[in-house]
Amino acid sequence: MAPQSRLLPPLLQVLRRCRASRSHFSTAPSLVSPPSKAVVYDEHGLPEQVLRLVDVPPAEIGDRDVCVRMMAAPINPSDINRIEGVYPVRPPLPAAVGGYEGVGQVHALGPAVTARLSPGDWVIPSPPSFGTWQTYITKHENVWHKVRSDVPMEYAATITVNPLTALRMLQDFVKLNPGDAIVQNGATSIVGQCVIQLAKVHGIHTINIIRDRPGSEEAKNKLKQLGADEVFTETQLDMKNVKSLLGALPEPALGFNCVGGNAASLILKLLKQGGTMVTYGGMSKRPVTVPTSYFIFKDLSLRGFWLQKWLNSDKTEDCRRMIDYLLGLVHEGKLKYEMESISFGEFSLALEKALGKHGSQPKQVIKF
């Protein structure tokens, strides 16, 4: 990433002048945010090449705006995909600020704000919205949802994109009852870890598939400590009578696939007659391949899940209720996952880690 001292590009200078002139013509003294620092991009490309840290001038705080001092925001894979330009929903260019979820403290309120918010309250953009990689954000009060402040801020910053995906996928496709089982691949991912824990809270068993790699025994133990009933490597499932491995567990009616290729085929093999596989990611970059007989005789259904679509469909109240529920579980110690906090000043290092350039790393959460 370019150093912070790099000159602002012409467009941002124009932007700054516009804002300055707007407040100049205002009849009443305007409330303005503090100056901010933001990680932005003007074109799509490799994040390490196109991202820049810029100074953003003070912004006017409108009557119903809330100015928030950001405390923490993660680097999610979908943030990377937006920067690369391969994600279908992206902020407009140029001067797009990176990031999509995060948590901050209320810094200042516009005079006509009706929400019950006070300076110091913790808020998250909910549904999440573009541009959380900056130190101050000023947006309409409707954007912000007040959350409890008695959980680690890393959880408040990351509670939407991954945990909410896990929760919705458990609810939206197949009616599950206590004692039922589900199967998933990519089980060590944060969504995977959340699926295990949320299923457990509801008495649902989980059958988990992980990659074969050095340390897979350790990974198995970690997932079992979270509540996983069974954890298999892909190689372990490379056998004919795979269901014999399930022991007393019921055949799963629902499967979650975030890998594709062989790892998806294993889910199809393990699902019960009439089961459903939901694809929400494709980490192996390999497609899902389905023998015809699985559709006709095994009556499997294959669906997809994209949180973005759900968030777009006027579900704000549902979304916020679920966020509160999830943060409640965090508070009770029933929902946890590994993250690494890193200061905003070290954004480049966090980005490298998020891009996998330092091997397998925990989720990177920027602290401002």
Place this chain on the structure above:
Amino acid sequence: MAPQSRLLPPLLQVLRRCRASRSHFSTAPSLVSPPSKAVVYDEHGLPEQVLRLVDVPPAEIGDRDVCVRMMAAPINPSDINRIEGVYPVRPPLPAAVGGYEGVGQVHALGPAVTARLSPGDWVIPSPPSFGTWQTYITKHENVWHKVRSDVPMEYAATITVNPLTALRMLQDFVKLNPGDAIVQNGATSIVGQCVIQLAKVHGIHTINIIRDRPGSEEAKNKLKQLGADEVFTETQLDMKNVKSLLGALPEPALGFNCVGGNAASLILKLLKQGGTMVTYGGMSKRPVTVPTSYFIFKDLSLRGFWLQKWLNSDKTEDCRRMIDYLLGLVHEGKLKYEMESISFGEFSLALEKALGKHGSQPKQVIKF
């Protein structure tokens, strides 16, 4: 197939003796069916090797049985698969009689039959049931459904397995309105031809995919005469902006796949956002391959259809109502498809044709 003169195997001789002895000990004179000829198999294998024509002795007609003189029965691919032992639902061995659908005339009625049936009435087993490749069948009255006799008997004999599949698939997955479009591959199959005509009756447009082969222009014209809106060969659809080919037709919300491989991928490409593909066959013997993005961002659903499952689920009345509807369309000239009638004496030739040993041939229908 073994010649008719071949000695009956020991098991069938035993069967004959049992039936004979049962009538011997009966106190009242029993009503019995005429002797019958049947195409049977005692083990799974290649149809031309395991099928035999046998004489079946007269069977007792129970109080509520109906004895039917079969007139016509088709050789369907699923009949072949049952004989090969690769179809999940099969009649018990040994002495399994081939065939699954067909039409006959009422020959004799048990004394306590309550259905409004008279000798000479046309009846079909409905839901269809095992063993239609024989000259006389005696089964409980509940098996039989009286059908209109003013249509060609080949249609009455074949109205369930293929046309009912087409009708159900148009009804069971996506709510379609007049003006909507669907897409299908294998469009020259009987199900494919029925889909085109049934869709047209309901004002639904069809986009059809056929194989590249000599005579594909003639096949296109035939399908268009049946009411197809568009017919493309797979090669024609091997392009980037494939939807530009649709012209004024709406993007299809529903697709039917009976081929797999590339022909299934083309359906996925043509489906609209949120569309559904239903797989009901796999003629290419290649699996269905789905890029992850089709699930996540295009929100496609992939399902399967198996008429057998639907027939098993206590839908007899629905099934019969639809059969009547379909035969009504046949009578009105709105539903037709190519068949070849062949006499029972030439069963071996019909079988060879059904097995594709004489190139592409119409559906083979045995006339008894």
